[in-house]
Amino acid sequence: MLESRILDQLKTIVGSENVATERQDLLCYGYDATQMEFLPDAVVHPGSVDEISQILNLANAENIHVFPRGAGSGFTGGALPKGGGIVLVVTRLNRILRIDTENLIAEVEPGVVTEQFQMEVEKLGLFYPPDPASLKFSTLGGNVAENAGGPRCVKYGVTRDFVMGLEVVLPTGDIIRTGSETYKGVVGYDLTRLLCGSEGTLGIITKIIFKLLPLPEAKKTMLTIFDSIDGAARAVSTIIGNKIIPTTLEFMDHATLQCVEKRFNLGIPEIGRAVLIIEVDGDRELIETQAARIQELVRPLGLVECKVAKDAAESEALWKVRRLVSPSLRDVNPDKFNEDIVVPRSKVPDVIRRIEKIQQRYDIPIVNFGHAGDGNIHVNVMIDKTVPGMEEKAHQAIGEVFQAALDLNGTMSGEHGVGLAKQPYIHLELKGAQLAAMQAIKKALDPKNILNPGKMFPVKS
């Protein structure tokens, strides 16, 4: 519980209508997409960088934990108020400050919803490619803090690759700017990249300068069905090996296809073992040639069927297969752990095979789909939490899945981050002096450990 003196100060800073302490309000800011829940002591909705600075200044002086939050759509608990404290919601800072068509940059506040930003820049013929699955509701601040990815990253890179500079409130309340508005800039440490993916542990992002690209003229979508997982995997490396980088190379394994087919009857042929949704973008003529070349390249790799969308509506229909994955998975089991390992793209079949073995050993359904183009596989461990012992078994299986990714020179998480969910496994990937260096950075910027404490690094007992 926060002392009433503290609550009064918070109310003075942001106005009493922007401080919530009713139990119902607290409960609604204690969850995110991880399905964990913690009760904060207060929820504040500041409306400016100065207010955020004052809140952190107060929290630092009074040793109160602060948990920054955007849309609360994260998969690892980055925004969850574990242990209680203040949830600081940044969504009132939701303006697009400028879109500079001469320098191809934009400056935005963290509460802007990703898709709204994309629509605004596209009106001007510009392009912001990062496209996390949550883009219709996630915020750009959250995207930067978690370094969000998405299907298009295979060609364009992740959120980090588009962040040029930031305004950040440090845990002490100091406001700093990082990076610059120029593509080049080598003065001092690259704090911008450090803050991308820092999961709200180092500072609260209050402004973002993004790099933009010209909007590609057109895109073309293809849905290819293969008779083996190896065929699909070889298709990925063959396409890229032939110097074509598609915008997306989305992959669904046999288990995924079975789920979707069982529920929605989309008419995917029985012998289909894997699906790739391939999209290319660029000049109209160029993508026609690329699409034709891709079909030629994948045909000998056990291609069962290739559907090419003629227009936007057909493209939408092809993407539907991918979108129906999530609702169909619940037919397997009611609860899921959604992991997002990455391996070098050539190692995708290896890691899938290892996951199949893990699945057999633990007798837990595991469904894989995701961004094959950059080796980022969403590994969905489907369980029923009401079955005794199943959740424990799932955790062990997940540990082995992570180890498999690491053994193949990959990483535990490509998009979702560590937060709370992956903390128990972090020692598999981060060791000794490497971990100590990271913790030293945290300590230097947040000496009292008030900002999003207990995230990313295991808490010392």
Place this chain on the structure above:
Amino acid sequence: MDPLKRVEKDLKKCVKCGACRANCPAFSTFQREPAVARGKVALTQHLLAKDIELDDQTYLAMSKCLLCGSCVEKCPNEVPTDEIVIAAREALAEQRGLTTFHKAVGRVIRNRKMMNMGAAMAAILGPLFFRKVPATSGLRLRFPLPFVGGRRHIPQLAKKPFLSRHPEVIQGEPGKPRIIYFVGCMTNFVYTEVGEAALALFRHLGCTVIIPKDQQCCGLPGMSGGDMETVRELAERNLSALEKYEADYVVTACATCGGALHKFYPAVVGKRNPELQQRLQALAEKTIDASVLLQKLGLQPEETGAGEAMKITYHDPCHLRTRAITRQPRELLTAATGVQLVEMEGADKCCGLGGTFNVYHYESSMQINSSKSEAIKRTGADAVVTGCPGCMMQLSDGLKHNGAPTRVLHTLEILARKIRN
């Protein structure tokens, strides 16, 4: 049985992903989690777990829902949040009693005779329609929100209700479909022209039109306040009224009534009573929106039309959109002579009425509506056309607030013009 138990299984489907934040009209105006579907699901889970009470705060959160179904449509896990909110409101009503306003709603909608008296209609529709609520009417809301400002624009009540104008059975041509027309209160008392248009169109197509005199309010105004007792009673009375006749279809020209008969009756009303459920299911299967039936019966484009060159835009009523009826009205309107259909931005977005949401949260309701009005204005259309008298009222109010001369018409009013002239 605890109404919350009814949705216990549904609650488990929600994974709190946040997708509803992109689609919820209530969230778009309140901008706080308790107002979004995910928040209401979480609160209902905590109600079941008994770690919060059915108190003022819960009531306030649950009141911030228009039952528009946008969240349900876009939910990756198909969580029926509308049914969850209805259950929570029912639990609130059971525990706390109905609000004075909803008590009045229940009294009036259960009593068709009373509804036929203008004064009684004023009592229920007062906060929705009238500039002033008489101090003596007893319509006081538990949450004193500014619900009836002097700025509200009100449609006039019809001098003679639609149901009292026509015989119960109007014989059509042999071999043509027999249809039962479920009129609905808004058409019966306010937008009687919609009823006349429907009747003209179906007679033109040779249908035998049955308009049972003892049909009742569909009950949705009660449902939106958690008054499920009233809804159940009305559902049963409607069943007996409609089951009296053999018919091929039960037609509605009000999206909300259609939503009640087609979706909410079987989903919410019949769940605990298998015999009743079976009858409600049969009614649901026969229920069809007028636009869908007109298309099915092959209404010829050259017979329909505005009678004048007219630029229109179409608004999707939530309770048609959630039943996937978006294409049919557009196709009919586009084909009608003289009509030019221009799409507005966000045609599928809720108009903000949300049944009695508009009564409890008038300012927010109009805030949701203002982007709709702006979008309509930008099209430069002469008229905005829709398939729900409830939307018609809200759209009129919003457009007048925004100083737009745009007329508000029902799809059937356009289609029937030529035939009626």
